[in-house]
Amino acid sequence: MKSAHIQHLYNRVGFGIQPKELARLSKKSKKNVVNELFTVSKKITELTVDTSFLKELRLKDFKDKKKRREFQKISRKKVFELSSAWFHRLNNPSEILREKMTLFWANHFVCENQNILFVESYHNMLRKNALGNFKHFTKSVSKEAAMLTYLNNKQNKKQSPNENFARELMELFTLGQEHYTETDIKESARAFTGYTHTIAGAFKFRERLHDANQKTFLGKSGNFTGDDIIDIILEKKQCARFISEKIYSYFVNENINKKHVDEMASVFYKDYDIENLMRFVLLSKWFYADENIGTKIKSPIEFLVGINTIVPYKIEKPKQILLVQRLLGQILLRPPNVAGWKTGRNWIDSNTIVTRLRLPSVLLNNAQIAYSEIGDEETLITDFNNRKLRKKAFIKVTANWQAFEENYKKEANKDLLHQIITTKLNNGTAEMLLRNEQLSKQNFVVQLMSLPEYQLC
Amino acid sequence: MKRRDFLKQTTFASGMLFVPQFLKAFEQLPNKTFSNKKVVIIQLKGGNDGLNTVVPFNNDIYYQKRNNIAINKNDVIKISDEVGLHKSLQPLQDLYNKGFVSIINNVGYPNPNLSHFRATDIWQTASDSNQYLQNGWVGRYLDYTKGYPYKAIEVDESLSLMMKGKTQNGLAITDPKMFYNSMKSPFFNNVVRNYNDAHLSEHNLGYLYNTMIDAKSSAKHIYERSNTKGTSAEYPKNIFGKQLKTISQFINSGIETQVYYAGLSGFDTHANQQITQERLLKIYAETMEVFIDDLQKNNTFDEVLILTFSEFGRRVKQNESKGTDHGTANNVFVMGKNLKKQGLYNNLPNLGDLDKNGNLKYEIDFREIYATILDKWLEVDDVAILNKSFSKLGFV
Numbered sequence: 001m002k003s004a005h006i007q008h009l010y011n012r013v014g015f016g017i018q019p020k021e022l023a024r025l026s027k028k029s030k031k032n033v034v035n036e037l038f039t040v041s042k043k044i045t046e047l048t049v050d051t052s053f054l055k056e057l058r059l060k061d062f063k064d065k066k067k068r069r070e071f072q073k074i075s076r077k078k079v080f081e082l083s084s085a086w087f088h089r090l091n092n093p094s095e096i097l098r099e100k101m102t103l104f105w106a107n108h109f110v111c112e113n114q115n116i117l118f119v120e121s122y123h124n125m126l127r128k129n130a131l132g133n134f135k136h137f138t139k140s141v142s143k144e145a146a147m148l149t150y151l152n153n154k155q156n157k158k159q160s161p162n163e164n165f166a167r168e169l170m171e172l173f174t175l176g177q178e179h180y181t182e183t184d185i186k187e188s189a190r191a192f193t194g195y196t197h198t199i200a201g202a203f204k205f206r207e208r209l210h211d212a213n214q215k216t217f218l219g220k221s222g223n224f225t226g227d228d229i230i231d232i233i234l235e236k237k238q239c240a241r242f243i244s245e246k247i248y249s250y251f252v253n254e255n256i257n258k259k260h261v262d263e264m265a266s267v268f269y270k271d272y273d274i275e276n277l278m279r280f281v282l283l284s285k286w287f288y289a290d291e292n293i294g295t296k297i298k299s300p301i302e303f304l305v306g307i308n309t310i311v312p313y314k315i316e317k318p319k320q321i322l323l324v325q326r327l328l329g330q331i332l333l334r335p336p337n338v339a340g341w342k343t344g345r346n347w348i349d350s351n352t353i354v355t356r357l358r359l360p361s362v363l364l365n366n367a368q369i370a371y372s373e374i375g376d377e378e379t380l381i382t383d384f385n386n387r388k389l390r391k392k393a394f395i396k397v398t399a400n401w402q403a404f405e406e407n408y409k410k411e412a413n414k415d416l417l418h419q420i421i422t423t424k425l426n427n428g429t430a431e432m433l434l435r436n437e438q439l440s441k442q443n444f445v446v447q448l449m450s451l452p453e454y455q456l457c
Numbered sequence: 458m459k460r461r462d463f464l465k466q467t468t469f470a471s472g473m474l475f476v477p478q479f480l481k482a483f484e485q486l487p488n489k490t491f492s493n494k495k496v497v498i499i500q501l502k503g504g505n506d507g508l509n510t511v512v513p514f515n516n517d518i519y520y521q522k523r524n525n526i527a528i529n530k531n532d533v534i535k536i537s538d539e540v541g542l543h544k545s546l547q548p549l550q551d552l553y554n555k556g557f558v559s560i561i562n563n564v565g566y567p568n569p570n571l572s573h574f575r576a577t578d579i580w581q582t583a584s585d586s587n588q589y590l591q592n593g594w595v596g597r598y599l600d601y602t603k604g605y606p607y608k609a610i611e612v613d614e615s616l617s618l619m620m621k622g623k624t625q626n627g628l629a630i631t632d633p634k635m636f637y638n639s640m641k642s643p644f645f646n647n648v649v650r651n652y653n654d655a656h657l658s659e660h661n662l663g664y665l666y667n668t669m670i671d672a673k674s675s676a677k678h679i680y681e682r683s684n685t686k687g688t689s690a691e692y693p694k695n696i697f698g699k700q701l702k703t704i705s706q707f708i709n710s711g712i713e714t715q716v717y718y719a720g721l722s723g724f725d726t727h728a729n730q731q732i733t734q735e736r737l738l739k740i741y742a743e744t745m746e747v748f749i750d751d752l753q754k755n756n757t758f759d760e761v762l763i764l765t766f767s768e769f770g771r772r773v774k775q776n777e778s779k780g781t782d783h784g785t786a787n788n789v790f791v792m793g794k795n796l797k798k799q800g801l802y803n804n805l806p807n808l809g810d811l812d813k814n815g816n817l818k819y820e821i822d823f824r825e826i827y828a829t830i831l832d833k834w835l836e837v838d839d840v841a842i843l844n845k846s847f848s849k850l851g852f853v
Contacts, residue, residue: 065776065777065778066778069727069728069778112574163587164587167587172589295660295661296661297661297665326614326615327614327615329615329616336574336578336618337574337575337578337589338589339589339591342591344661345661345664346591346621348664348665348668349606349616349621349626349628349668350606350626350628350629350668350671350672350675351614351615351616351628351629351630351672352615352616353665353668353669353672354636354639354640354669354672357645357648357669358639423662424662426651426652426662426666428650428651428652429648429651429652431651432647432648432651447644450644450648451648452648452662452665452666452669453662453665455665456661456662456665
């Protein structure tokens with residue numbers, strides 16, 4: 001397989017590729033390279049944090065306000081820990097494709113919660129289903145405690161229906177706007193009544209609160225349950241099309257090619273098998289077309305993890321991991337709202353572009369970054385006056401330059417350029433780089449990663 | 458010529474090389490000039506307890522529901538026979554007496570959301586509570602006026618949804634000098650100078666370069682303009698004081714920025730509310746006093762309107778930890794020199810008529826305030842920006 005195509009593949013389904021790996025794969029056929037991705041991703045490694053503090057908690061403890069508050073406090077800390085653990089995992093992935101798909105689905109089935117048990121369970125549910133069956137996936141999502149809370153489905157009762165989940169299920173998760181009516185929302189909300197969860201987060205169905213009467217939904221009538229509703233939605237080819245389009249725009253190109261998406265939808269509609277769909281995309285000819293290479297604006301996470309592929313680094317303080325994510329506009333486990341992060345050009349504004357271009361020096365060359373401690377909505381600031389007004393911080397980073405030198409020992413600066421930048425360089429910039437070619441390899445690579453071109457993959 | 462002067466001039470001269478490039482960023486000048494008035498938006502983050510800020514000190518229900526955190530009748534600053542302000546707002550009293558303050562009570566929206574993040578989103582995007590917008594009302598104002606990034610400045614390190622439009626974005630900035638310096642490195646200059654492909658702008662790469670050029674020209678513009686005017690006013694030495702000081706510096710130096718956004722955190726008072734709220738409101742009031750005084754001394758207060766909101770108010774009934782839980786409607790403070798309605802804009806909420814969760818029922822939709830500001834103060838088409846028509850209020 002052509003090196004440029006392998007690079008492209010690994011940029012999109014992973015976070016870049018190192019020279020040695022690239023050399024190994026370039027001896028294989030496209031089919032084998034793609035197959036290997038799926039074989040490696042068969043495994044599912046769950047992401048967990050230590051939640052043993054919960055073992056001592058009893059149900060009655062949650063009735064005590066003080067203890068409940070204590071629990072919430074620890075829980076929030078643990079969610080933050082999980083977020084850091086996720087970032088660490090992304091930087092050291094074993095199941096590359098599954099890892100990337102998990103990140104993709106986290107911005108599709110968007111959910112946020114402060115209860116560590118719910119968040120952990122939800123996250124691992126995404127992992128498990130990332131390459132599985134979309135129907136089963138959607139049903140699992142509807143029964144997770146985190147989602148039942150996030151979109152208020154646990155408040156959805158026969159006597160007082162709450163339409164929040166039903167609406168987003170169709171608008172954001174399966175069909176897209178304009179493919180259902182307000183009546184469809186009302187009727188399907190009734191089918192999801194009675195859903196709730198135990199205190200530990202297990203799904204629980206309360207018959208008593210479920211509306212078992214007849215509903216009419218998307219032209220069908222029956223005593224539908226929530227699962228029935230999902231079945232009916234997936235009977236619409238629009239659902240296959242909607243998901244295909246989202247996958248196309250994430251993995252292939254934000255400019256949708258209708259013909260390609262139609263092909264995908266036909267494949268996906270057969271059995272809603274995500275792995276089959278992805279295999280079809282990655283084996284297609286158009287995935288490797290020039291217009292799809294080096295044109296995607298990296299998300300902040302893709303940007304941060306991509307740097308790590310080239311020069312492994314570790315941000316020493318977990319708080320600073322979050323700080324860097326905040327400055328770039330994407331904090332793991334903290335989506336802006338149920339519609340998720342807006343991608344593509346939306347990642348880039350006057351502030352984030354400057355941060356992105358500076359960050360390689362900050363992370364790898366101990367440059368300073370300044371920020372102010374703002375505290376979020378839930379922080380009670382007790383020591384207001386003594387707090388430093390502005391922090392100039394060195395992000396405490398350990399950069400493994402040795403690994404870089406080792407991994408890239410065969411590449412001259414000119415080769416580095418093609419390893420690291422996949423888009424066509426702006427002419428002036430290309431000339432500038434040519435003039436700087438005599439720089440040390442380390443300086444040169446930092447410079448490459450500080451270019452607008454590096455924001456694309 | 459001294460060597461240093463020579464260097465200065467040559468640096469300047471080489472800086473001139475960029476000008477034609479920078480002009481590109483300014484090409485899409487708005488073809489119409491809009492009002493040059495300014496709005497300063499302040500968010501009391503975490504959900505300030507409005508009932509203990511603007512206190513109904515003759516209301517029995519208030520004292521019943523808040524048996525150990527209600528504010529004593531004798532502790533308030535009375536502004537009417539029924540209503541008093543929290544004593545920490547004392548620095549605002551003089552401004553209030555001069556008619557520079559209008560308090561709009563019971564502001565909210567239908568089906569309120571009680572999550573900090575979601576409620577903040579709703580206030581920032583001016584959406585309905587079941588609608589998820591991906592751009593903010595100030596951002597859409599920039600879209601509408603085709604304004605440069607520095608037309609709307611958030612005094613922070615990262616840009617909130619409020620300041621992001623469909624095509625235009627505001628700027629997050631805490632320190633103009635630092636922002637400017639961060640982009641002054643020879644490498645950036647080289648990158649920007651070497652960008653010579655005018656046809657790329659429709660591609661993502663062109664977008665990246667243009668955003669960079671935009672940022673650089675904005676930084677330069679703000680730095681050079683704001684440099685002209687230092688302030689001698691003594692702002693409280695805390696983050697909020699510093700934010701407002703930066704804003705006054707911008708306003709007083711005549712920068713074309715029209716919307717500023719700053720925030721004060723820590724209002725999520727679930728426990729032992731009194732001490733925290735007392736301290737935070739004091740920081741707020743002291744800072745506002747210095748800020749307005751600073752503007753007045755520089756004759757710029759006329760053109761400034763200050764809007765203070767919180768993402769939600771708090772539950773009427775206190776909890777058992779001497780605090781309050783998340784609630785709904787809240788009061789909004791508007792400050793300015795020529796307010797059409799001064800003092801209390803409307804009546805306080807009816808504590809006898811709560812929703813099923815024990816929360817206030819709103820009377821004024823917050824978007825009516827936005828619509829009023831857009832229509833009457835900034836003189837733009839509020840319907841185009843808010844995507845909906847709201848009735849206007851009479852405070853400006």
